Amino acid sequence: MGGWFARHLSSLGHSLELYDVDRNAAERLASEVGGRPIGDLRESGGGDGVIVAVPSRAARGALRELGSLPKRYGFVVEISALKGPVAGEVRRLRRKGMTVVMLHPLFGPRTKDLEGTVAVHVEPGDEEAERSVIDRILPGTRVITMGLREHDASVRYSVGLTHFIGLAAALALSRSAAEPLPTNSMGALMRLVEIALSESDSFYLDEPMRSAASMRVMRAFLRECERTLDLLERGALPSHLRRARNRFKSIREQCVRGNGV
Known part of the structure; x- marks a missing residue:
């Protein structure tokens, strides 16, 4: 998302x-957007604020490095998908008097404009000051406020599990000789496959997909798959569908309120 924000x-x-960290990448992006590439954060001339757009596993170190610099920025916005790993550094920067926003944009780098977009503002410190920053950098984006634990638990399902399903489906389809038919359900599955395959390889090495908590969610899903297979074999699935349908209505309403994200 760093390129998108630039x-x-x-x-x-x-x-x-x-x-x-790849100076050539910074120079290529600078030639595209007209910015000034720097090879070290200490070369920065300062400015209104900083957007930290790095993989979750690197975000904590980036925030720590920002906190060690003699210069102070008006604000820092951190956009990693999981906030637990960076929360300690965020709080340290806030104690130094910095406005630090834990923001999770619920849209990807292919987004053309901000119409209909949603972002999550996680565990605000100074909510008024932080919302002013969000409105400045993402004008028109609808903002949802969530607590840290609630957010990270949701990410493991809304990002980790959905990508896991899409990736597993992609691998299964790649090994099948059957020609998929254009049914509604196949269309929905192919959308998940498309999203999963559009991610960079590094996405699948990062914490939202590989943390212990994310792995527990995926393994729980696999156990539910086995349980569902057993219910199908025994012809006992219909008696379990009412609860699933009722729960789906609640989840669907939440997604609609979040513009389908």
Whole structure:
């Protein structure tokens, strides 16, 4: 999402400094959006704020490095999918008087404009100041506020499990000689497959997919698959569908309120 934010903020008229551990990547992006690439955070001339758009496993170190710099920014926005691993560093920066936003955009780098987009504002510190920052960088995006534990638990299902299902379906289909038919259910499954395969390889090495808690969710899903198979074999599934349908209505209503995210 770093590239997306660079293009987006440039389109809003902001001047940018771009840092990447891969200097060539920063230079390529700078040539595209007109920003200034830097090879070290200490080279920064300072500015209104910083967007930290790195994999979850690297976000904590990036925030710690920002906190060690002599300069202070007006705000820091951290956008990793899981907030538990970075919460300690965020609180340290806040104690130093910095406005630090834990933000989770519920849209991806292929988003063309902000119409209909949703973002989660996780465990605000100074909520008024942080919301002002969000409104500035994502004007028009609808913002949901969540607690840290609630958010991270939801991510393991809404991101981890859905990508796991899409990835497993992609691998199963790639090994099958059967020609898929254009049914409604296949269309829904192919959408999950498309999302799963659009992610970078590094996405599947990061914490939202590989943390112990995420793995527990996926293993619980596999156990439920085995249980469902058993119910099908015994012809006992219909008696369990009412609870599933009632629960689905509640989940669906929440997703509709979140614009389908």
